Amino acid sequence: MTIDGSYGEGGGQILRTALTLSLLTQKPFRLINIRAGRPKPGLRPQHLACVKAAARLGKAEVSGAERGSMDLLFVPGRLRPGAYTFDIGTAGATGLLFQTLYLLLAIAGGGRLILRGGTHVPMSPCFHYLAEVFLPVLSAMGFSARLEIRRYGFYPVGGGEILAEIGPLETLSGIRLEPPFSPEATSVLSVVTSDLPDHIRRRQAQRAEKLLREAGLACEVRLESVKSASPGTFVGVWGQDEIKRIGYFALGARGKPAERVAEEAVRPYLETMRARASVDEYLADQILLPAALAEGQTFYVTPKITRHLLTNAWVISHFLPEAKIEIRGQEGRTGEVIVNGTPIV
Structure with a gap:
């Protein structure tokens, strides 16, 4: 099949979802117009890492896997469990690489x-x-896995390392994440690298805690100083409500006040609760693929129907036409997502 990489959101997510589903369904694909509308179109190191890693897990045949390429042919092979090490070579996101590979390795029988x-x-x-x-x-x-961070990696150098131990997947089951989200607990994490002044992490934490308490939410606050090849700071805010989770993270930058970093994490957290959603808009996009592969129905409410979500649904429909994905609402507004999956495990 041929997939237009400029459709919808037009970013790397089209590629990552296609790679995963190609190997799981054994359907080859050609991706054209890769990231055509971006300032630097075509494959970047981050995307090449995903292509090469997926190809290695599944012994795929690939052509067009070059920096700047806007046309890729991917012919899947057989998935293999085992232990794999992949180095993006830049500050490219290990999180996006993980999300390309985790289902593949679990369905193959597990590994590291x-x-x-x-x-x-x-x-x-x-x-x-x-x-x-x-x-x-x-x-x-x-799904069963354990994640560990071994080294932190911030832009521009990267140099971070994560370990993922993934168990074999026997079955995926749909879940109902009913709104509203009412956190049993909210956590705040304020982190700075050890080469930056310590007052930054304190100010980040204090501002985050103040905003949450003003909203009537108690929170557990943790401060950390870490080593990294590049200086960096971030604030994370996440909450738990039975099996539901919502979380937002904000990165520091040169010239950005510590208080603003905290605000960029806390405010969307509070807005998502006010929208009476059951997931954040990022999770709404990221669990769509496993939901489409799960047995039974998955239901959740997103605070915002994003173009990422709509584009991901479009790509999934190419490989899994039997899966029924219904997104109720308008782009940019609160909406319901209902997925009747087609299990392949």
């Missing part, structure tokens, strides 16, 4: 991933989002 690159970088799920938000919801669906 060591992924090197950026662990907390822009435009991607950071390590703590995976560990505290994404993985607990996947675990409720039947």
Whole structure:
């Protein structure tokens, strides 16, 4: 099949979802117009790492896997369990590489991933989002894994490393994440690298805690100082409501006040609760693929129907026409997602 990489959101997610589903369904694909509308179109090191890693797990035949390529042919082979190490070579997101590979390795029979690159970088799920938000919801669906951060990696150098120990997947089950989200517990994590002033992490934490308490939410606050090849800071805020999870993370930058970093994490957390959603908009996109592969129905409410979500549904429909994905609502507004999966495990 041929997939237009410029459709919808037009980013790397089209490629990552196609790679996973090609290997799981054994359907080859050609991806054209890869990231055509982006300032730097075509495959970047982050995307090439996903292609090469997926090809290695599944003994795939690939052509067009070159930096800047806008046309890729991928012919899947047989998945193999085992231990794999992949180094992106830049500050490319290890979180996005993990999300390309985790289902493949689980369905193959399990194994271990060591992924090197950026662990907390822009435009991607950071390590703590995976560990505290994404993985607990996947675990409720039947997925088993343990994540560990060995080194932090911030932009521009990267140099981080995460370990993922993934168990064999016997079955994926749909879940109902009913709104509203009412946290039993809210956690705040304020982190700075050891080469930055210590007052930054204190100010980040104090501002986050103040905003949450003003909203009537108690929270557990943790402060950490870590080593990394590049200086960096971040604030994470996440909550738990039975099997439901919501989380937001914000990165520091030169010239950005510590208080603003905290605000960028806390405010969307509070807005998602006010929207009476049951997941955050990032999780809404990220669990769509496992939901489409699960037995039974999955239901959740997103605070915002994003173009990422709509595009992901479009790509999934190419490989899994039997899966029924219904997204109720308008782009940019609160909406319901209902998925009747087609299990392949």
